[in-house]
Amino acid sequence: MMEFSQATQAPALTLSAATLERFAREVAKYPADQKASAVMACLAIVQQENGFVSPAAEDAIAAFLGMAPIAVHEVTTFYNMYNQQAVGTYKLNVCTNLPCQLRDGDKALAHVCSKLGVEPYGSTADGLFTVQPSECLGACADAPVMLVNDRQMLSFMSNERLDELLQLLKAQHA
Numbered sequence: 001m002m003e004f005s006q007a008t009q010a011p012a013l014t015l016s017a018a019t020l021e022r023f024a025r026e027v028a029k030y031p032a033d034q035k036a037s038a039v040m041a042c043l044a045i046v047q048q049e050n051g052f053v054s055p056a057a058e059d060a061i062a063a064f065l066g067m068a069p070i071a072v073h074e075v076t077t078f079y080n081m082y083n084q085q086a087v088g089t090y091k092l093n094v095c096t097n098l099p100c101q102l103r104d105g106d107k108a109l110a111h112v113c114s115k116l117g118v119e120p121y122g123s124t125a126d127g128l129f130t131v132q133p134s135e136c137l138g139a140c141a142d143a144p145v146m147l148v149n150d151r152q153m154l155s156f157m158s159n160e161r162l163d164e165l166l167q168l169l170k171a172q173h174a
């Protein structure tokens with residue numbers, strides 16, 4: 001007879017009063033019956049406070065907004081900007097969607113990973129870099145394209161430009 005192991009549950013997370021107050025300010029921006037509209041803002045708050053969004057944090061947000069936990073998880077996993085685990089000081093997202101792939105996006109990702117000695121989604125041991133593939137960043141004509149720390153878009157990232165970037169970022173922490 002086949003046995004099924006019981007699903008492990010993330011330990012419950014108690015949000016601080018300050019966090020709940022920030023959530024409430026976001027919820028207040030929407031009609032009372034549309035609290036779920038604040039989900040992205042609440043995820044951003046949790047990430048700002050903790051560095052990433054854990055399953056327990058998703059559950060806490062779901063409870064606060066009256067949403068199904070899976071609906072919150074769908075939002076977390078849809079957007080590259082939400083981290084599902086701790087990331088390095090520099091989060092490097094290299095676009096590997098088809099238009100970029102046709103112009104060496106996958107090679108750019110492989111180059112960064114090889115230079116830093118990590119696998120995709122991996123972080124360097126010194127905690128400086130996390131490298132991730134990303135979905136389309138909306139600048140396909142500039143491929144290969146990447147995003148640093150969810151803010152700075154970089155275009156035409158040849159191996160030489162990637163090397164320069166890594167050197168520059170490392171130098172800032174030397």
Ligand code: FES
Pocket residue numbers: 095096097098099100101105135136137138139140141143145
């Ligand atoms: S496919 Fe890479 S920016 Fe659009």
